[in-house]
Amino acid sequence: MKFPVRIGTRKSVMALAQTEDIAKQLSAAASELDPQIIKFETVGDSDQISKLLPHGGKGGAFVAEIRAAMLRGELHCAMHSLKDMPANEETPGLIVAATLARDPACDSLVLRKGLTLEELKKSRGKGYTIGTNAVRRAAYAKRLFPEVEVIHFRGAADSRMRKLDNREKQRMPDGSEVGPADALIMARAGIERVGFVDRIAHDFTPEEMLPAAGQGIVAVECPVHEWKTRQYLALIDNHQSRLCCDAEREVLWVLNGHCNSPIAAHSVITGDEMTLRASVLDLEGGMFIEAARTGPANRPRELGRTVGLELLDKGAAAVIEKTRPE
Numbered sequence: 001m002k003f004p005v006r007i008g009t010r011k012s013v014m015a016l017a018q019t020e021d022i023a024k025q026l027s028a029a030a031s032e033l034d035p036q037i038i039k040f041e042t043v044g045d046s047d048q049i050s051k052l053l054p055h056g057g058k059g060g061a062f063v064a065e066i067r068a069a070m071l072r073g074e075l076h077c078a079m080h081s082l083k084d085m086p087a088n089e090e091t092p093g094l095i096v097a098a099t100l101a102r103d104p105a106c107d108s109l110v111l112r113k114g115l116t117l118e119e120l121k122k123s124r125g126k127g128y129t130i131g132t133n134a135v136r137r138a139a140y141a142k143r144l145f146p147e148v149e150v151i152h153f154r155g156a157a158d159s160r161m162r163k164l165d166n167r168e169k170q171r172m173p174d175g176s177e178v179g180p181a182d183a184l185i186m187a188r189a190g191i192e193r194v195g196f197v198d199r200i201a202h203d204f205t206p207e208e209m210l211p212a213a214g215q216g217i218v219a220v221e222c223p224v225h226e227w228k229t230r231q232y233l234a235l236i237d238n239h240q241s242r243l244c245c246d247a248e249r250e251v252l253w254v255l256n257g258h259c260n261s262p263i264a265a266h267s268v269i270t271g272d273e274m275t276l277r278a279s280v281l282d283l284e285g286g287m288f289i290e291a292a293r294t295g296p297a298n299r300p301r302e303l304g305r306t307v308g309l310e311l312l313d314k315g316a317a318a319v320i321e322k323t324r325p326e
C-alpha cells in the first residue's frame with residue numbers, strides 16, 4: 001500500500017529542485033511513500049516587476065497562497081526556503097516539521113562575461129552596477145565596493161542569470177528601467193540548485209557578507225494535525241539544521257523584523273558549541289550593528305535571544321523602524 005504525500009511548492013526551477021530533494025529523501029526514508037509535487041504560481045512569482053512590498057513582502061508574496069491550500073487540506077505539506085518564512089508571525093495550525101541538511105549558507109558574486117573580481121575590487125566598484133533586491137546584500141556590497149551602484153534586481157535565480165548575460169535592463173514599478181547589471185549577488189545554495197555553480201566568481205566569507213537567517217536551509221511546513229505526515233517528515237529532519245534554524249530565527253523574532261529588515265544572522269556548530277553572529281545594517285550601509293556569542297548548541301533559542309537583545313542594546317530597533325515599509 002502506497003501513501004501519497006502531496007507537497008506544495010512554487011514552480012520556479014529552484015523551488016522545484018528543492019521539492020524534488022524532499023521527495024527523494026522521503027522515498028529513501030520510507031519506501032511506502034508516494035511523494036507528489038503540486039505546483040503553485042504565486043503572485044510573488046508572476047509579478048517580476050513590482051517590488052515585493054505591495055504583495056505583503058516576501059512572506060505574503062511567496063508563502064501565503066501555499067499556506068492557505070495546506071489549511072484547506074489540499075496538501076500534506078509544503079516546501080519553503082526557510083529564509084523566506086517570516087519569523088515574527090506564526091501561522092496557527094502549521095508547523096515546520098522538517099529542516100533538511102543545510103546547503104552552503106553564503107552569498108556569492110556572479111559577474112558578467114569580461115569583468116573580473118580584481119577589476120571590481122581595484123575600481124572600488126566605480127562605474128559598475130550590482131543587482132540585488134535585498135537591503136542586507138546592498139549594504140554589504142556598499143561596504144565591500146564603496147563606489148558601486150546597487151540596482152534593484154529580482155526574479156527567479158535562473159532568470160536573473162539570463163538577464164545578466166543578455167545585458168537586459170530591469171523594469172521598475174514606476175515604468176522606468178535600470179541596469180543592465182554588471183554583477184549579481186545571490187545565495188550560493190540557489191545558484192547550485194539552478195545549475196550555475198560554474199558562474200560563481202567569489203563566495204563571500206561571513207566577515208565580508210553575513211548571510212540571512214535560514215539561508216541555505218529547505219524547510220517543510222505541515223498542518224499540526226497531519227500526524228502521519230509529521231512522523232514521516234521527522235525522518236528527514238536534520239538536527240543541526242534545526243538548531244541553526246531555531247537560533248537564527250530567534251534573532252529575527254526578538255528584533256521583530258519585517259520582510260524588508262536589513263538583518264543578517266548566521267550560526268555555526270562546532271562540536272557541542274554554537275557560534276551565532278548577527279547584524280543589523282542601515283539602508284545606506286553606513287552603520288553596522290553587530291553581535292556574536294558562543295554557547296551550548298543545544299540551547300539555540302537562548303543564544304538567539306542573547307544576541308538579539310545585544311543588538312537591541314546597541315540601537316538596532318531604530319534602524320529596523322527606519323526601513324519599515326509604510
Ligand SMILES: NCc1[nH]cc(CCC(=O)O)c1CC(=O)O
Pocket residue numbers: 081082083084157185186187189190214215216217218
Ligand atoms: N528570495 C528568494 C530565495 N529564497 C531562497 C533563496 C536561496 C536559497 C536558500 O537560501 O535556501 C533565494 C534566492 C537568493 O536569495 O538568491
